[in-house]
Amino acid sequence: MTIRYPNGKKFQQNRILSVKKNVNIKDDRFSNRGMSLEEDINETNEYYRTHNLAIIHKKPTPLQIVNVNYPKRSAAVVTEAYFKKPSTTDYNGVYQGKHIDFEAKETKNKTSFPLKNFHDHQIQHMKAVIKHGGITFVLLRFSALDEVYLMKAEDLIFYYDGQEKNRKSITKKQIEACSYHIPIGFHPRIDYLKIVDKLLSTE
DSSP, rough: EEOOOOOOOOOOOOOOOBBSSSSOOOOTTTTTSSHHHOOOOOOOOHOOOOOOOEEEEEEEOOEEEEEEEEEETTTTEEEEEOOOOOSSSSSEEEETTEEEEEEEESSSEEEEEGGSSSHHHHHHHHHHHHTTTTEEEEEEEEEETEEEEHHHHHHHHHHHHHGGOOOOEEEEEHHHHHHHOOOOOOSSSTTHHHHHHHHHHHH
């Protein structure tokens, strides 16, 4: 099967994808960064759902199927597909009647977080969520330090828009000053709802 990115470059994958009804394709583009954070968040969200605390899910990566073969009437084999560019953030759902919307990012840097990790469509989506009264933020992990912070979208937007002044990153000190540190736990792993409670209490 051939999968291509929006720029036409082939996506390398070491397994054949064959499906009967639905096509589930794992996006390995970011397998070297963010996977542990993603797994922790997915586990946390499952804990929230199991304990009826919140309904929050990771959005699947949009996929455009180009070619499909039908070797059998009961089966379909996708032979070529493209990953579409996501238009929003990674996670959304509902908590205490509020729309929750956030992105998760990770860096190996110890002293700063590169702004290139964020994309304009994500920033614009966050601005729209804020406009409509939703709760939106980013979870940032410094992987070398195993530290996770919740930064409100308003603060991220402030620094992101500052790139016009040659700002390329947010220093860790700046993140510590305006964000909330989330200790890594066991169950749930990253209990970000505790911070969301604080955000709701200040509204």
